[in-house]
Amino acid sequence: MEQTVLRVKGMTCGHCKMAVENSLKKISGVKDAVVDLKEATVKVAYEAGPVTRQNLVDAVNDAGYEVV
Helix, strand or coil, X not given: CEEXXXXXXXXXXXXXXXXXXXXXXXXXXXXXXXEECCCCEEEEEECCCCCCHHHHXXXXXXXXXXXX
């Protein structure tokens, strides 16, 4: 199991938090995603083989936010 923290631009509320977390959790191999709105980050736990950083970035982008 791997973990990474992504800095995400544009998250400001509970809806943003849910949108980013849900988008990441839809990826097969992602075990957990937890947004910290104050820090503008999301901590992701995932299986390293099937999941790449680009998969995570794409999921955040698909939710309407930007990884910085």
